[in-house]
Amino acid sequence: MASLEYSMTNINLVVKDMSFVLPDGRTLFSALNEQFDLRPTGLVGRNGIGKTVLAKLLAGLLEPGTGYCRCAGSVHYLAQHVGFSRGSTVADLAGVRHRLDALCRIESGSIAAEDFEALGDHWDLCKRLQNELERNHLGYLHADTPVDMLSGGEEMRVSLIGAMLSDADFLILDEPSNHLDRPNRQALIEQLQRWSRGLIVVSHDRQLLESMERIVELSPQGLRSYGGNYSFYVETRAHERQSAQQTLDECKLERQRQERVMRKHSLRQEQRQARGNRQGKESNQAKILLDRQKERSEVSSGSLRQKQAITRARLDQRVREAANHVEDESHVTLHAIPVTRIAKRCVAELDNVILPHLEGDTRTISLTIGGQQRIGIIGPNGCGKSTLLRVLAGKAVPVSGTCLVTPEYAYLDQRLEQLDSEKTVLEQLQIANPTATESDLRMRLAQVGLEAHKITTPSGLLSGGERLKGALACVLYADSPPQLLLLDEPTNHLDLMSVQALEIMLRGYKGALVVVSHDDVFLKNIELTDHVCATEHGWRLQCPSLSGLHPSEIVH
The missing domain is CATH 3.40.50.300 (P-loop containing nucleotide triphosphate hydrolases)
Incomplete structure (x- = not known):
């Protein structure tokens, strides 16, 4: 109290x-x-x-x-x-x-x-x-x-x-x-x-x-x-979803059981009616008696149909009510990322690269990225994380040094400039994957959370989260998925469920991955192999499971 x-x-x-x-x-x-x-x-x-x-x-x-x-x-x-x-x-x-x-x-x-x-x-x-x-x-x-x-x-x-x-x-x-x-x-x-x-x-x-x-x-x-x-x-919420799904499954099973029972009752009714009609004709009953018997049979059949209709409506209502308590997660269902070819041994190499528009120790970096390496770029604002990604993506030219990157890469910046704002997401996915049927592409877009009217809307009119989902679909569901994926703050416009869906998608991606993010939980959940951290001594390579850095882990 x-x-x-x-x-x-x-x-x-x-x-x-x-x-x-x-x-x-x-x-x-x-x-x-x-x-x-x-x-x-x-x-x-x-x-x-x-x-x-x-x-x-x-x-x-x-x-x-x-x-x-x-x-x-x-x-x-x-x-x-x-x-x-x-x-x-x-x-x-x-x-x-x-x-x-x-x-x-x-x-x-x-x-x-x-x-x-x-x-x-x-x-x-x-x-x-x-x-x-x-x-x-x-x-x-x-x-x-x-x-x-x-x-x-x-x-x-x-x-x-x-x-x-x-x-x-x-x-x-x-x-x-x-x-x-x-x-x-x-x-x-x-x-x-x-x-x-x-x-x-x-x-x-x-x-x-x-x-x-x-x-x-x-x-x-x-x-x-x-x-x-x-x-x-x-x-x-997990317990609630499990309980709600169990209740829905039980309501559906009960509806199926009751449907079988009602079909049996209807069949028996039809059999009794047919038998009565046959017996009446065989006994040469007067027409007035046959008509009364037919009328009683029709009334009985009508009453049964009415009762069954009421029962079906009640069972359907129970299923609908149970379904209302089951969260619709169809919009976050994701296909496995079909990276068909074995990733190359090395997909990117930076040799004594000086990043543009930067001062200080994080201006210079040497880094080799393996074909199945998953790297999180970590550091405070202004240290050069996005600049490093732009250099890898060929969007910025280094002051000096050598930068070699596989041509089979995809880069999504924070503004998602890769999307054509005047074209729909469906049109752009069709360009990226011309071998797939339109119905298959529509299904995949629906399963990443884009409603039917959204995929036929110019992408410039979509929300930030919708545009990110569309951009990722165009990249990862392309006819030839990238061997290297570069993402700059991909969770900024997503709700919690969509972030979790993105985590599932990225865990299923088998190519090399480089992600800039300040979301520690997100970085942990996408199963990184390495962190590249901006420190006062320059860029350093760190295994996510380690709490400290060793001198040998310096990224020169």
Whole structure:
């Protein structure tokens, strides 16, 4: 009872029978009900399900169609993309510029009421901002530091500092770790762990979700709370899927059994009716008696058909209800990658290559990539990871050195520029695999999660996740699959289920693989053979199972 009273007294945000209708008239979701307390909560769900809209509803930035969302205190919402005009500073990014300006005017002699009202009780705001910057290892920044000088990771962390300085009772963060490198992702997690009030994080970042105390999933069935971190959520969902599938299988078997019973009853009814008709004719009964017997038989047959129709409808309804609880995973079913020829012994070789547009020790690299080697390129933003991939792909020319790469390679950059935005994914896959039938290609695209109307839509109109799935299908389901696959941050636009599907696909790929990613869980799950790490001493080769590096593992 004590734990129940605690949870009830700490509920800060309540969602009741809430729905939202899109401008085109489609209902995004309806009848949502949930309670959010002070536990750090991760909000998950498939792309397009409405997580960002829900986050804005929770923050009071949108109005629901029906129902309501109420918070016992103030809410601060931090969007995925923080846009600021040229000339903005750290103070603007932290959302404290107006207060600091008011403080400056007061210190210069202003007695304007609006300045005192804007400042409120935040007389020590300048000091608090600098203390928070130092606390979060950003002490080299100041209130007047131009935003143009900040990296993407620094921008997000400064924005989060501003959210914390807002003294909000609830923080709602939308994909805060997107595009952050490994150090900044870890710093973000540590920063959030110091927050003691309400917190909702919309994310596909499994490492970040693992630090949450609760996961809430948004699905077509509504909101469902799981009282644990991401690992607990995954385990519970697996049990639920297994139980739901078992229930569906049992309902289908019961429907088949009942169908057999009803067919037997119908056959017996027909046999009795035929026997009665035959006996009536053989006994030379009067026509009026035969007609009455026929009428009774037809009534009996009609009654049986009606009862069986009701039974079938009830059984079909049970199957439909059971099927509704089985998650439709057809869109993440993937074929094995048919690399037909044995991979070459060496698919790429860099000899004393100096990478363009870089300074420092990671500017130079020598590296040989074997035919079945699987490499993760790891390092902070700006160290040259994407540049290294672009050199391997022939998209950037090295300053000096030799770069030899098999012509049988495929490269997918973060913007997926390989896709023709004016052509459909189906058209582009047909070009890549002219020997396959259209029906086979349609099936494969459907199984990587592209609906029928999406594969006939110009790829430039698709979402980021849809475009990535289409691009991967065009590469991996080509008539001649690549011997070397180069991927730059492939998980950036994918939801959790699609990331897991991508992991399955890449584990099945038997060629050489080079991947740039900040997602540690993803890199672990695709079974890499090596890491190439950017360090202060240059690039170093490391086995993923090792915790340290040895001098012999230096990539010169």
